[in-house]
Amino acid sequence: MILPIYIYGHPVLRKMCDPITQDYPELDSLIKNMFETMYHANGVGLAAPQVGKPIRLFVVDASPFAEEEPELGGFKKVFINAQITDRTGEEWSMDEGCLSIPGLTAPVVREDEITITYRDENWEEHTDTFKGYAARIIQHEYDHIEGVLFPERCAPLRRRMLNNKLKKISKGVFEKNYKYVLGK
Template sequence: MILPITLYGDPVLRKVTPEIDKDYPELQSLIGNMFETMYNAEGVGLAAPQVGLNIRLFVVDATILADEDPQLKDFKKALINPQIVERTGELESMEEGCLSVPGIREDVTRPGHIRIQYYDEEWNFHDETYDGFAARVIQHEYDHLDGVMFVDHCSPLRKRFLKAKLANITKGKVKASYQVRPPRR
C-alpha cells in the first residue's frame, strides 16, 4: 500500500525517534509499504517519520544506480534501530533532495565513510561500513530519525534563500508527483 509522504513542517519530522522491538505491530507489512511508497515517489530512501511514524526505521534501495557504482548492486535493505557508530573520511559535498521537501535540492557536505549497526527485518544484527553514495543515503535517512532535515545542513545564507519555498511547503502549497500529507499542526 502506498502511504502519503509527510511534508516539511510536520512536527513528526523534528522528533528524535525511539527504538522499537520485535513485537512492533505489522512490522513486515510496514516495511513493504515503505518500499512501495519509496518506489512510487522514485526515491532511494525513506524513513518512518516521512510516513508519519515516530519510530527508528528506514528503508533504502539504490540498486538502480549499480551501473554507476558497483557497491550499490545489493544496496536494498531495511534498517531497524540503526546507530551510526563512526563517521570518518574526507568531507564530500553533493546535491541532495528529500521526498518530504519536494522541489528543493541543495548541496550537503557529509563525511565520506560511516560504520552503522542495525537490525534487519528478520532481526539479524549487522555491523557494516559504507562509503560514497551508500554512506550519503544512509546518513540522509538516519538524520530523519534524529529530527534533522537535509536543509538544516545548508548555510545560513542558503536557508534565507529557501525560506519562502519552505514556508509554502509547510502550508501544503507544493506540487509532487506522489501522494503527500500536508503538515499537521
C-alpha cells in the first residue's frame, strides 16, 4: 500500500524518533509499504517519520547508483534502531533532495564512510561500514530519525537562500505525483 509522505513543516519530521521492539505492530507490513511508497515516489530511501511514524526505522535501495558504484547492484536494506557509531573518510559535497521537501535540492557535505549498528527486518543485529553513495543515503535517512532535515546540513548562506522555497513547500506550493500530508 502506498502511504502518504509527510511534507516539510509537519512536526513529525522534527522528532527524535523512538526505538522499537520486535513486536512493533504490523512491522512487516510497514516495511513493505515503505518500500512501495519509496519506489512510487522515485526515491532511494525513506524513513518512518516521512510516513508519519516517529520510530527508528528507515529503508534504502541504492541500486540506482550501481552504474557508478557496481557493488550497489541489489543494495536494498532495512535499518531498525540504527546508531551511527563512526563517520570517517573524506568529506564530499553532493546535491541532495528529499521526498519530504519536493522540488528542492541543495549541496550537502557528508563523510564518505560510516559505521552503523542496526537490526534488519529479521531482527538480526549488524555492525557494518558503508562508503560512497550508500553512506550518503544512509546518513540522509539516519538524519530523519534524528529529527534533522537536509537543509540544516547546508552552508549558512545556502540555508538562508532556501528559506522562501521551504516556506512555500510547507504551505503545499509544489508539484508531486504522490500522496502527501502537510503540517498543521
